Amino acid sequence: MSTLLxxxxxxxxxxxxxxxxxxLCGMMVVISKNPIHSILYLILTFFSIAGHYLLLNAQFxxxxxxxxxxxxxxVLFLYVIMMMNLNEKDEPNKKVFLKIAAVGSxxxxxxxLVGSLKGAEKMVAAAPLNTNVGLIKNxxxxxxxxxxxxxxxxxxxxxxxxxxxxxxGKKDPVK
Amino acid sequence: MLxxxxxxxxxxxxxxxxxxxxxxxxxxxxxxxxxFAGLLQDRYGPKRxxxxxxxxxxxxxxxxxxxxxxIPNVSNKFLFILxxxxxxxxxxxxxxxxxxxxxxxxxxxxxxxxxxxxxxxxFLYLLGVVSVxxxxxMIGGWASNNKYALLGAIRASSQMIxxxxxxxxxVVALIISSxxxxxxxxxxxxxxxxxxxxxxxxxxxxxxxxVCALAETNRAPFDLxxxxxxxxxxxxxxxxxxxxxxxxxxxxxxxxxxxAIMAAVYFGGYNMPEWxxxxxxxxxxxxxxxxxxxVCFVAKIFIFISVFMWIRWTIPRFRYDQLMNLGWKxxxxxxxxxxxxxxxxxxxxxxxx
Amino acid sequence: xxxxxRSRDVSNKEQSFMEKLYLPGLLKGMAITGxxxxxxxxxxxxxxxxxxxxxxxxxxxxxxxxxxxxxxxxACGMCAVACPAEAITxxxxxxxxxxxxxxxxxxxxxxYEINMLRCIFCGLCEEACPxxxxxxxxxxVPTEFEREDFIYGKDKLVEKIDKRIDVSARQTPEVxxxxxIKGLKHNELFEGKKISDKKH
Numbered sequence: 001m002s003t004l005l006x007x008x009x010x011x012x013x014x015x016x017x018x019x020x021x022x023x024l025c026g027m028m029v030v031i032s033k034n035p036i037h038s039i040l041y042l043i044l045t046f047f048s049i050a051g052h053y054l055l056l057n058a059q060f061x062x063x064x065x066x067x068x069x070x071x072x073x074x075v076l077f078l079y080v081i082m083m084m085n086l087n088e089k090d091e092p093n094k095k096v097f098l099k100i101a102a103v104g105s106x107x108x109x110x111x112x113l114v115g116s117l118k119g120a121e122k123m124v125a126a127a128p129l130n131t132n133v134g135l136i137k138n139x140x141x142x143x144x145x146x147x148x149x150x151x152x153x154x155x156x157x158x159x160x161x162x163x164x165x166x167x168x169g170k171k172d173p174v175k
Numbered sequence: 176m177l178x179x180x181x182x183x184x185x186x187x188x189x190x191x192x193x194x195x196x197x198x199x200x201x202x203x204x205x206x207x208x209x210x211f212a213g214l215l216q217d218r219y220g221p222k223r224x225x226x227x228x229x230x231x232x233x234x235x236x237x238x239x240x241x242x243x244x245x246i247p248n249v250s251n252k253f254l255f256i257l258x259x260x261x262x263x264x265x266x267x268x269x270x271x272x273x274x275x276x277x278x279x280x281x282x283x284x285x286x287x288x289x290x291x292x293x294x295x296x297x298f299l300y301l302l303g304v305v306s307v308x309x310x311x312x313m314i315g316g317w318a319s320n321n322k323y324a325l326l327g328a329i330r331a332s333s334q335m336i337x338x339x340x341x342x343x344x345x346v347v348a349l350i351i352s353s354x355x356x357x358x359x360x361x362x363x364x365x366x367x368x369x370x371x372x373x374x375x376x377x378x379x380x381x382x383x384x385x386v387c388a389l390a391e392t393n394r395a396p397f398d399l400x401x402x403x404x405x406x407x408x409x410x411x412x413x414x415x416x417x418x419x420x421x422x423x424x425x426x427x428x429x430x431x432x433x434x435a436i437m438a439a440v441y442f443g444g445y446n447m448p449e450w451x452x453x454x455x456x457x458x459x460x461x462x463x464x465x466x467x468x469x470v471c472f473v474a475k476i477f478i479f480i481s482v483f484m485w486i487r488w489t490i491p492r493f494r495y496d497q498l499m500n501l502g503w504k505x506x507x508x509x510x511x512x513x514x515x516x517x518x519x520x521x522x523x524x525x526x527x528x
Numbered sequence: 529x530x531x532x533x534r535s536r537d538v539s540n541k542e543q544s545f546m547e548k549l550y551l552p553g554l555l556k557g558m559a560i561t562g563x564x565x566x567x568x569x570x571x572x573x574x575x576x577x578x579x580x581x582x583x584x585x586x587x588x589x590x591x592x593x594x595x596x597x598x599x600x601x602x603a604c605g606m607c608a609v610a611c612p613a614e615a616i617t618x619x620x621x622x623x624x625x626x627x628x629x630x631x632x633x634x635x636x637x638x639x640y641e642i643n644m645l646r647c648i649f650c651g652l653c654e655e656a657c658p659x660x661x662x663x664x665x666x667x668x669v670p671t672e673f674e675r676e677d678f679i680y681g682k683d684k685l686v687e688k689i690d691k692r693i694d695v696s697a698r699q700t701p702e703v704x705x706x707x708x709i710k711g712l713k714h715n716e717l718f719e720g721k722k723i724s725d726k727k728h
Contacts, residue, residue: 214564214565215561215562215564215565216564217564217567217568217569217570217571218569218570218571219569219571219573222573382551485558485561485562486554486558488561489554489557489558489560489561490554490557501550
């Protein structure tokens with residue numbers, strides 16, 4: 001089934017469609033005035049990226065992407081923004097200097113991206129594409145074999161972040 | 176091309192069948208909910224529409240369709256409609272990975288699998304779809320432009336996210352003990368043919384999963400998001416007509432699907448008790464045997480749905496802090512404990528000690 | 529004073545471990561509700577099956593006609609005076625020539641209204657009536673959507689000539705006999721002189 005999907009050109013169309021959705025929604029995140037709409041577009045972007053993972057036959061990554069990013073993190077974003085009263089009239093006027101700085105830094109980022117992608121067509125895959133690398137079994141063996149140390153380090157990083165969040169969130173002890 | 180077409184037709188048949196069955200069972204769950212409540216409270220349930228009130232769901236559906244549809248003037252119309260649609264879509268999507276029975280044998284020798292798709296990440300797919308289901312409620316509650324609806328939506332989402340953690344940990348323990356496959360079909364088949372139901376290995380995990388399923392479906396005693404005493408109607412305060420119907424209906428579909436999942440992964444799904452199996456195995460054709468298995472599965476689902484209802488008509492709602500305490504301070508440590516014990520036991524079974 | 533033996537003292541004491549587990553309590557509750565699955569229903573199948581009512585049930589009033597079909601009521605106002613809920617109002621008129629078949633006495637009730645929302649169905653009007661005209665029956669007052677609809681006029685109260693209302697269930701011969709003895713303390717009240725003593 002999966003090899004079948006990879007051979008027919010339908011996947012090409014799906015790739016272009018998903019890329020189009022991802023880029024369009026990514027732009028809409030920035031453009032839309034209402035922060036709630038921005039977040040909803042961001043969620044759509046995550047879904048189209050999950051679709052890309054599926055096209056790469058990385059089902060585990062796709063689903064985990066949806067569970068973690070779309071299902072948990074973005075819900076918390078939405079949660080916070082819904083609780084804040086963000087009307088358009090409450091939007092403080094940004095200073096001109098800030099606007100120029102924002103445009104400038106975004107332009108620099110664009111320049112970097114374009115520059116790094118310029119040579120991309122000459123890039124050669126380091127190893128032939130293994131279509132099964134995204135499956136949960138292979139991924140698990142890679143994570144808990146070859147990359148065990150970075151994996152554990154990153155978990156310690158998350159733990160540290162969690163402890164920090166609890167420390168910030170804790171009430172001050174009564175003096 | 177013929178193979179692809181037959182494949183598409185087969186998938187279409189399965190999708191439509193699961194869709195229809197889920198909707199039908201959800202509709203009749205509303206009837207059974209009221210009938211069962213009547214039985215528990217020494218009274219008749221609905222009985223005027225048709226024999227035993229069997230046409231009651233149709234009457235309710237008809238009423239909801241013909242009610243006036245009110246969309247608040249100040250709310251975002253698109254998101255207001257998107258909310259209940261998302262809730263319904265995610266509720267129906269979960270049915271895709273549940274194995275309903277052993278494969279049937281077609282005339283040309285092919286197998287007709289009674290499962291829409293056997294993903295190798297079936298369980299994660301379920302968790303993913305459930306986590307997306309939160310959006311329907313949140314968007315609907317926010318787009319209502321009503322503080323009660325928003326509070327209800329926020330309660331619903333925080334409750335669902337909190338209980339997803341414990342549920343996920345319970346699932347991890349289950350997968351460790353059932354052989355390491357995330358595919359629901361593998362989990363179910365591993366319990367048949369001499370294997371025992373997973374609940375024997377995972378009693379604590381099952382209780383955790385059950386409590387989380389109650390919370391995820393927003394059923395009593397965890398129905399705080401629609402707590403009428405505090406929040407008028409919660410996230411569906413502003414909804415009317417069939418959009419309200421979709422919210423209510425999705426709850427029953429979720430209940431059906433979570434009952435099906437529990438019946439499948441903890442109680443052996445379409446497998447049956449050995450003494451019962453021995454009555455039929457060999458004496459009937461394989462297809463009939465598969466159908467008997469399906470009947471067993473449906474019976475298990477029915478029992479679970481009834482238990483859901485039994486709990487609803489027995490105990491009152493939790494207070495919000497109690498709900499959060501139960502989720503974070505009781506269920507998550509318990510499921511971590513369960514996970515640790517399961518991992519140790521499994522390591523011992525695999526001969527690592 | 530202790531009214532029931534079910535009252536419990538409210539306390540904020542720490543829950544025991546078993547109580548904290550919650551599951552035993554849940555199972556206990558479910559056992560209680562579950563036991564009701566096997567108990568007799570408390571409700572009856574109402575519109576199809578009706579509960580037995582007492583023989584002396586006091587329901588919707590009827591204004592009787594006599595054996596010739598003439599209305600018995602003479603609009604004396606005794607019922608209205610006797611009514612503790614002040615539900616009855618009436619307006620009298622004089623019988624014209626040619627109406628002898630319609631009204632038994634020379635005076636009759638042109639308007640006779642009972643407000644069913646005020647009425648407490650005590651039956652005092654029936655006892656006060658000197659003409660045996662008003663009776664309470666075993667019928668129920670149907671539900672309505674408007675308050676006005678509960679004010680019953682003569683169109684609803686007077687029995688139809690071809691559809692007489694049977695009042696014998698309450699008006700047994702013994703009762704009728706008892707009513708005739710005006711000397712009894714109970715019936716004396718409605719003689720006229722005592723009514724003026726009633727305090728308002």
